[in-house]
Amino acid sequence: xxxxxxxxxxxxxxxxxxxxxxxxxxxxxxxxxxxxxxxxxxxxxxxxxxxxxxxxxxxxxxxxxxxxxxxxxxxxxxxxxxxxxxxxxxxxxxxxxxxxxxxxxxxxxxxxxxxxxxxxxxxxxxxxxxxxxxxxxxxxxxxx
Amino acid sequence: xxxxxxxxxxxxxxxxxxxxxxxxxxxxxxxxxxxxxxxxxxxxxxxxxxxxxxxxxxxxxxxxxxxxxxxxxxxxxxxxxxxxxxxxxxxxxxxxxxxxxxxx
Numbered sequence: 112x113x114x115x116x117x118x119x120x121x122x123x124x125x126x127x128x129x130x131x132x133x134x135x136x137x138x139x140x141x142x143x144x145x146x147x148x149x150x151x152x153x154x155x156x157x158x159x160x161x162x163x164x165x166x167x168x169x170x171x172x173x174x175x176x177x178x179x180x181x182x183x184x185x186x187x188x189x190x191x192x193x194x195x196x197x198x199x200x201x202x203x204x205x206x207x208x209x210x211x212x213x214x215x216x217x218x219x220x221x222x223x224x225x226x227x228x229x230x231x232x233x234x235x236x237x238x239x240x241x242x243x244x245x246x247x248x249x250x251x252x253x254x255x
Numbered sequence: 256x257x258x259x260x261x262x263x264x265x266x267x268x269x270x271x272x273x274x275x276x277x278x279x280x281x282x283x284x285x286x287x288x289x290x291x292x293x294x295x296x297x298x299x300x301x302x303x304x305x306x307x308x309x310x311x312x313x314x315x316x317x318x319x320x321x322x323x324x325x326x327x328x329x330x331x332x333x334x335x336x337x338x339x340x341x342x343x344x345x346x347x348x349x350x351x352x353x354x355x356x357x358x359x
Contacts, residue, residue, distance in 0.1 A: 155339075156342075216319060217284055219314035
């Protein structure tokens, strides 16, 4: 198992007002890696997408718990896990396709596409009825 | 979430502010659609100068505004985009569908 240098965990109900809280908290935690503004923007965006998915899709009709765990790994790498115990995704490949959404007119279907392009790694595991885990990693530039 | 707009010579400018995410996107989508329907402008400018963050919900705001403007055969312009919103719009390919003016 890869060694970590620091970690933190957040847990909150799936209320949309917590989207801003989650991305800001992760950005504050990531600040100790001395990221560039662009890297910080990428991390905030990817976290916002993952947490919004929990709020909109995992718990469509009720409030549930969203867990965000961040670790700093050796080699300037930020490891982020966003987890819910919601309805799950039956077809992950379809969910990852650009423009695919089961949401309403206020959704674009670009969430996973953005996470993929803004992070170094993206892994999604899900079980219908049990929940979804989104695992992202971002390797940050070492400043000279 | 704050929102101001003005109409001049058939040009509707909507100034968005703050962070645009799923929490406020629906309100923006409905408010912009109502303004376009009320004024039927030939050009609608979404001003992002005071927007510090957007996620894919911002893409939905733009797509819905584009749909409203296409229906009345008008043009949609995005103005004042800073680095973070621009990167999200580029990743989605929306920069190929609408006219965009970036902040240099």
